[in-house]
Amino acid sequence: MAIDLAQTAKTRGIEYFLISFVDLFGVLRAKLVPAAAIKAMQRDGAGFAGFATWLDMTPADPDMFAVPDPASLVQLPWNPAIGWVAADLWMDGKEVEAAPRTVLKRQVAAAAAQGYRMKTGVECEYFLVTPDASDISDPADRQAKPCYDQQALMRRLPVIRAICDAMQSLGWGPYQNDHEDANGQFEMNWDYDDALVTADRHVFFKYMVKTIAEEHGMRATFMPKPFANLTGNGCHTHVSLWDKAGRRNLFLDKQDDLGLSPLAYQFLGGIMHSATALCAVFNPTVNSYKRINAPVTSSGATWSPNAVTYAGNNRTHMIRVPDAGRFELRLMDGSTNPYLSQAAVLAAGLDGVANARDPGAPTHVNMYVDGHKIKSAPRLPATLYDALRLLEKNKPLRAAWSAEVVDSFIKLKMQDWSAYTAHLSEWERQNTLDC
Helix, strand or coil, X not given: CCCCHHHHHHHHCCCEEEEEEECCCCCEEXXXXXXXXXXXXHHHCEEECHXXXXXXXXXXXXXXXEEECHHHCEECCCCCCEEEEEEEEEECCEECCCCHHXXXXXXXXXXXXXXXXXXXXXXXXXXXXXXXXXXXXXXXXCCXXXXXCHHHHHHCHHHHHHHHHHXXXXXXXXXXXXXXXXXXXXXXEECCEEHHHHHHHHHHHHHHHHHXXXXXXXXXXXXXXXXXXXXXXXXXXXXXXXXXXXXXXXXECCCCCCCECHHHHHHHHHHHHHHHHHHHHHCXXXXXXHCCCCCCCCXXXXXXXXXXXXXXXXXCCCEXXXXXXXXXXXXXXCCCCHHHHHHHHXXXXXXXXXXCCCCCCCCCCCHHHHHHHCCCCCECCCCHXXXXXXXXXXXXXXXXXXXXXXXXXXXXXXXHHHHHHCCCCHHHHHHHCCC
């Protein structure tokens, strides 16, 4: 039985609801609705002009309605008078085809029809920077190898604890927080769950971190590469496929060297088959390609992949298998759309299962040292433009998402690329004025 948001508001003391959705660029949009009006909104949705967001629409299109999913309700731990709900987008009585949450829900349904249920966990890295984003927020955080630095972590305890306490109160099961490999960078981990639940929480997590950072006089950024000399922000995603009831891990095979079943290898093969094209979704900004194609950082390593390979517990590869029954996809960065990212993994993985795609043997080398010797491994695209062109020709994703969704995403992202190429940088002036 669906949750009655109006009744829940009375029971929990919620005075306002944020009815939210993310557009194709992953930007969080919302309307603030008083509890007195939520009954009608739960039935009919809150009205938006789709063209005003990053969706492939025009000013002539009719109103778009965001219908809240009550199962996603989060009561803001730092402001309990506000409830946040993820919404599904409708127009003219039909779901909006290119709405990211709808894209993921359809992939989840396609997997369920085959008896599968994908469970995922994400590792969200972010920087705490000054309000003007000119530098990291902690001037004392200057170690050459700052990863796991206890002193720097504890100097930011008020922010870290506020976020972790919030996740605990929400029942997410947070289990560790750490200072990451770059100065000023942090990561927080919580329990894995069904793909849609993880995506909703991922969206809310980014909003929560930014809000709490602002309350402490800082700015949080998930930008892939905010500082040229430091490690970038990844969003490593742990993936496993379960039976429809969610009780049995179908990726687990304890007899295999890596602990993976034949189904897991086929799923893995599907992701590797489409990986270069999926970069457009996993790494969707111009800045993304300064993370995955970066020179060595001040800490000694980028920790980012540079080719389409997989291995066991080896962090220099695009995919590693840290434990039996799951793998970690290390390609995504902090700018990835939480819904489209999960939907792309599921679509490519199911394509691998349907076509029995073989990922080949694992590559047991240090890709940062010997990667150039692995001639059979496709290199990751060098720019957003390259990735978009590869996505344009990718048949598995076009079949799973529909050509309309893929073409809308490419169209808007190409506009983004064109805006970037029209920009004149200081590097160009310094290096080509006298050519």
